[in-house]
Amino acid sequence: MKTKLLILFVLVAGLHVAHSQYGYGMNRYYGRNAIPQADAPDKKPEPLTAEEIVENEMPNIIEAVGLNDFEAAVVSSILTKYVKQRIELRILELEPEQSRAAYEKIDRAEREELMQGLPPEKFEAMEALKESGYDAKKLKKKEKRKRKKSKT
Secondary structure, eight states: OHHHHHHHHHHHHHHHHHHHHTTOSSOTTTTSOSSOOOOOOOOOOOOOOHHHHHHHHHHHHHHHHTOOHHHHHHHHHHHHHHHHHHHHHHHHTOOHHHHHHHHHHHHHHHHHHHHHHSOHHHHHHHHHHHHTTSOHHHHHHHHHHHHHHHHO
16 A cells, blocks of 8 residues: 555656646746747838729719719729829939929829819819818818808
């Protein structure tokens, strides 16, 4: 009986020692490293492409100007084309004077294409929306102010 008890005690003690060899014994972190890890630096979000920028703005433009499907497709293609040119110009990092002249040239060309692709009243609404920074809410507020002034 004493030998059985002694063998059982040796086995239990041996299992405890074997278990602690794996790092799980007295370590309360159960094998995890006790040294805290540094946070990885935040990755910068990738800049949006021209198509994504136009796609994000098109619902506001369609609502504010009242475009049908064909006109929306025309405006979307024109805006995508010129947003790409603006992005390319920004990447070039030209001198301020050259950059300003190039932006003006792009604006004129965009305006001409929009004038040819849209009816006059929708073109005017598009220009007003562009002046308000493509914010339909600002445009609606301006229209309400104009209506109130014209009534009085």
